[in-house]
Each structure stands twice: as C-alpha cells, then as structure tokens.
C-alpha cells in the first residue's frame with residue numbers, strides 16, 4: 001500500500017494542480033501545510049519575512065483549501081514550527097515512502113527538500129511544475145543561458161505552447177488521519193498579527209480575500225469586461241483597481257495557476273480579439289516565468305549584494321534613512337505616497353515599486369537588500385523570485401544588459417501624478433523631512 005505525503009506550499013488550490021494529481025496516484029494521502037516559525041522572527045535584515053497583510057491572505061487561503069479538501073473527504077493538516085522538523089516527524093510517524101510537492105524556487109525552500117533527501121535516502125521525492133507556465137523539461141534554453149537576459153528567453157518561450165490546465169480532481173485517496181484538530185495559533189505568532197476588519201480596507205485585495213474561490217471570482221471579473229484590451233494603456237498608472245489585473249496575490253499563493261490565467265486570456269482573445277494589450281499581459285506572465293527559472297538556476301546568488309552580475313557595490317545601511325523610507329517620511333512626496341500605500345494595503349503598482357526601489361538605491365544610496373527585505377515583509381503578493389529578481393534589476397546587479405534604473409522622481413510625479421491625486425490620497429500629511437537630521441557639514445571636527 002502506497003502512502004503519499006503531499007506538501008502544500010505555494011499551490012493552495014485544487015484546480016490545475018498537477019503536483020496534487022501526481023500525489024493522488026496513491027492509496028492513502030496525507031495533506032500537509034507547514035507554517036514556518038522563521039517567517040515571524042527578525043532575520044539578517046532586522047525584520048521578519050512575513051508581514052500582516054500576507055499572513056491574513058495566507059490564512060484565508062488555507063481555510064479555503066481546508067474546506068475544498070473536506071468536500072473530497074480529505075483533511076489539511078497545518079503544522080506550526082520548522083518545516084524540516086515537522087516533515088521528518090510526519091514521515092517517520094506515518095511510514096511515508098513518497099513525498100510530492102510543487103517545484104520550489106527559493107533556495108531556503110529547496111534546502112528543506114535536500115535535508116529530507118539526506119535524512120531519508122529511501123524516500124521518493126517528486127517535485128512537479130505547478131507554479132509556472134512551462135514544465136522544466138520544456139524550457140527552451142539551458143539554465144546558464146538564462147543569464148543572457150529576459151529577451152532571449154521571451155523570444156524562445158513565445159514559440160512554446162503553454163500546457164492546458166488540468167481539471168479539479170473529483171476524488172482523492174483516503175486520508176491517513178481520520179480527523180485533524182482545529183488549528184490553534186501558536187504563541188510565537190505575535191498578537192499584532194490579529195486579523196484586521198477587511199471591510200474597513202481602502203483596497204480591494206483585502207476585501208476580496210485569499211483562497212481559490214476568491215481568486216477564481218476575481219479572474220472571472222477581470223476578464224468578463226473589456227479591461228484586458230486596454231491593459232497596456234493603463235498598466236503604468238500608480239493607483240486604481242482596474243489599472244492592472246491584480247492577479248499577483250492569488251498567483252503567488254497558488255490560489256490560481258498561471259496556466260489557468262493563460263487559458264482564460266486566450267479565450268478572451270478569441271472573443272474580443274488579440275491586441276497589443278492582451279499580448280502585453282502574457283508578456284508580463286513571461287517575466288514572472290523568467291524570474292522563477294532564473295531563481296532556481298542561481299540559488300543563493302539571488303540574495304547576494306553583488307547580484308547575479310557579480311558587480312561590486314557599497315553595502316551601507318543608514319538607519320534613519322531606512323526608517324524614513326519604510327514609513328513614507330522622505331523628502332519626496334511621491335515616494336512617501338508609495339511607501340504609505342504599501343504599508344497600509346500590502347500592495348503597490350509596478351510603477352510605484354520601481355520608483356520606491358530606485359529611490360532606495362540611488363537617492364538613499366543604501367544596500368538594496370534592505371529594501372527588498374522590507375518589500376518581502378509588506379507585500380501581499382510577495383514572491384521570492386520576482387521580488388529579489390526585480391530588485392537586482394533596478395540595482396543594476398541583475399541580468400539587465402542596460403545596467404540599473406534611476407527614476408527621476410520629479411519627472412515621474414509630473415508624468416503619473418500631475419494633479420497630485422495619488423499623493424493626496426496616500427500621503428496628504430507626510431512631513432517631507434530632510435533625509436538626514438545631522439548635516440555632515442556641521443559634524444564636529446575632533
């Protein structure tokens with residue numbers, strides 16, 4: 001009799017989940033999700049990886065998944081602690097011979113799998129591609145060629161066909177555990193992570209909430225009008241629910257699969273016609289795809305100060321500048337509005353992310369990794385590959401052949417917030433403090 005442990009990670013759904021389909025080829029199934037204690041502890045950048053916005057979204061996604069599994073007579077077993085220890089204990093206790101999960105792209109997540117392989121040499125571990133458009137063996141180029149940049153990847157990837165999404169399973173093997181206790185939150189999850197009242201939210205992601213049904217509903221709504229046909233014209237706007245798809249939180253928690261999104265996009269194109277905007281939406285999904293495979297190929301170099309380009313950098317941290325940037329108290333009203341929107345909602349437009357990151361790297365002249373870590377903490381749609389990959393890109397240490405990006409903040413304000421509606425919405429009373437309270441010219445000479 002084959003008992004499989006299915007380790008849910010960034011694939012919190014039943015629809016188009018080929019990893020779960022593989023796992024279901026088994027006599028009994030143990031479905032597990034591990035809430036990692038390390039997410040809540042301050043790490044080397046002095047903050048925790050998990051902020052409240054993403055935590056609430058994750059909890060909602062887990063509740064929805066639990067409900068969906070229960071409808072198929074399965075249980076979601078949520079473990080709190082250190083994933084490698086939790087998985088070791090479950091594998092040993094239930095004499096598990098096979099572990100299946102979606103392919104992991106972050107190097108920390110991959111370390112857990114390596115650890116399990118060493119601990120249980122006879123354990124069969126299967127990683128299945130369910131978070132990307134393509135399977136690994138479909139990739140058009142060798143991993144080392146990904147360093148040549150996005151354009152060669154895109155040109156090749158556009159010639160491939162995205163595999164059709166798989167249907168939601170009608171049944172699953174019997175559960176290993178007859179019942180699971182209702183999860184109680186451990187005390188190491190701080191009280192400040194209590195759930196806010198989503199109805200009070202000024203932003204709709206929190207109001208819609210996490211989970212597969214919410215993600216499907218949002219996907220349906222975005223494609224039910226004509227918004228995708230004008231996506232490219234509005235995608236650079238700083239604010240507004242309809243200026244981009246807002247699919248990222250559901251994509252990155254795995255409540256939606258990129259293949260399902262692509263299929264819905266292709267159906268939309270059949271009905272409404274393909275145009276520059278619909279093509280651009282797919283182009284952005286290819287950016288996401290590219291960053292996943294790049295992260296997998298490059299491992300820990302994704303977090304290195306010198307980046308994938310191995311380019312020498314100064315690695316300073318000015319604590320005062322850092323605080324002012326994080327909380328939106330810099331001398332630049334546009335940056336303040338971006339940072340306050342991010343802190344309040346967990347979301348920031350792509351243009352806002354670029355401006356805020358460029359300011360951190362160029363005006364504040366700090367080690368880009370502290371900025372990336374703040375985004376990791378705040379973003380509801382945080383994705384290890386897209387976040388660290390985009391930060392490297394702007395810092396000029398990534399794969400961009402043109403070097404880094406320096407956005408002229410005045411020019412960006414004139415272009416994207418000429419009437420200051422965005423600034424007035426998110427940071428109407430930000431103090432516009434000087435960057436440093438100590439003027440270097442006044443520094444006493446010993």
Ligand SMILES: Cc1cc2nc3c(=O)[nH]c(=O)nc-3n(C[C@H](O)[C@H](O)[C@H](O)COP(=O)(O)OP(=O)(O)OC[C@H]3O[C@@H](n4cnc5c(N)ncnc54)[C@H](O)[C@@H]3O)c2cc1C
Nearest residue numbers: 244245246247248284285288350353354382383386387390
């Ligand atoms: C400094 C910085 C940090 C970022 N961190 C993240 C992150 O942690 N998670 C994340 O998903 N995106 C990140 N992005 C990329 C991008 O800003 C978001 O994907 C996008 O704003 C999400 O909103 P949307 O779903 O409405 O995107 P849309 O514009 O509607 O795009 C559709 C989808 O394409 C993908 N996509 C779009 N732009 C990019 C991009 N530049 N890189 C990778 N994928 C992209 C996303 O999956 C997105 O949902 C970052 C960008 C920058 C500049």
